[in-house]
Amino acid sequence: MRLDSPTIPPAVLTGVVEIGQREGCDTAAWFVGTGLEVTQLLTAATMKVSFRQAVDVLRRALDDMPDRSLGMQVGGRDMLLSMGMLGVAMRSCASVAEAMALGLELHEASGSLMDLEVENLDQDVALRMRERYPEPRLLRFLCEEALASTVVFLRSVFGREWSPLRIELAYPPPVYVKQYYSFFRCPIVFSASANRLVVPAAELALPFPTRSESTRAIAVDACRRLLDIGRGGPTITTAVETVLERDLRTGVTMAEVAGHLHVTERTLRRQLTTEGASFSDIRDRVRERRARFLLRESDLAIGNIAQEVGYSDIREFRRAYIRWTGHPPSETRRRGGAPE
Incomplete structure (x- = not known):
């Protein structure tokens, strides 16, 4: 999960800023420390923001305009x-x-x-x-x-x-x-x-x-x-990770990912092999990353986290998690300080 990657068009942020300016809020203060500027947001036609940047700005906007x-x-x-x-x-x-x-x-x-x-x-x-x-x-x-x-x-x-x-x-x-x-x-x-x-x-x-x-x-x-879907990006591996992150819960297949990227499954497999990657390894990496995040940052039960990363059987999820990390998900949860 790439919290800090600038991949999100800022349409939602722009709407919030425009409302804040009409309300007389100090919208520039919402952007302090985010690496963004309010004028840049409103004038740059092709800019993108990261999820973390968007969240930081929105929190401050909601603090300035609560209960509405x-x-x-x-x-x-x-x-x-x-x-x-x-x-x-x-x-x-x-x-x-x-x-x-x-x-x-x-x-x-x-x-x-x-x-x-x-x-x-x-x-x-x-x-x-x-x-x-x-x-x-x-x-x-x-x-x-x-x-x-x-x-x-x-x-x-x-x-x-x-x-x-x-x-x-x-x-x-x-x-x-x-x-x-x-x-x-x-x-x-x-x-x-x-x-x-x-x-x-x-x-x-x-x-x-x-x-x-x-x-x-x-x-x-x-x-x-x-x-940037199907148009290069850093690597085909990154493109596959991006698609999987959107569809983890539904257990998207390699054929479905290939369809999202507008290539055949055979072509996708060949491109991944060229980069020394495999679909199953990428899927495991994305699942592990998402599972670790939810275990640390959320209070979801472990069974619910299993479903969120594409496992209908919690036992299967535990076995996979031990294979990925060497320890059960409950240990990551304890280390992260989140409730069991």
Whole structure:
């Protein structure tokens, strides 16, 4: 997990800074010690920030503007402001299902600070939002931003009256909870087991009136260029690590990674061999890195951490962890000082 790598387009930070400036906040103070400057953020068209930089700025912004729906304000802006070229690409898809698949693959192009996955819930489908790293102080903001931008996008396609079936949030109601109901216009379950936006499964087949294959191709290419997907990067090994980090929990296969990188599985295997790497070794390295981080920095139970890194059986996870590190996960947890 590369906390300090500048890989994130700063759309979310830019939205927060613009709100802070309108409110008369000393936004320059939010950037002290981060290696960033507020003027640089607002004027550099191609700059990227690291997750750690984004978190530091957002913490200070929330301290200056507490107890308000800041995430909803940022995510609730015009679709082009909140999602950029990714929004253009998704609006040009043929259906909700196609747009959702594209959004899952390229959501970081919008500056997203959450990880996303789709869950099937009987007759419904949920877009589940997961923290990239445990940041309890930012959870509400990050969920609000992701939810609001998703709803704004779908309303831009289906009309202002569209709303989700329901929303589930793993935190208690904020003091401004009425704004949630006013904006989302659907039932909301607080203190839930996960953060989800739920829609009827039948909606996945809904066609987009804004479909355009040519526009989609141009916009997708722009998103890929922004994220450097399949366009070199330092090494193919780094590219594989990046894809695996997004999909660890779902147990993504080598064929699926190759698809994300727009090469055949055979080509990917050959490129990795050229670099003296193997897919299984890279996957183990990414899993170990994520597991160590969660054991040290979160209070998730070890069984839940096993699931987060792609193991359905906690015993299998323990055996793998001992193979990686020489000791069980419980020992890393004790050394890190986190609760058992």
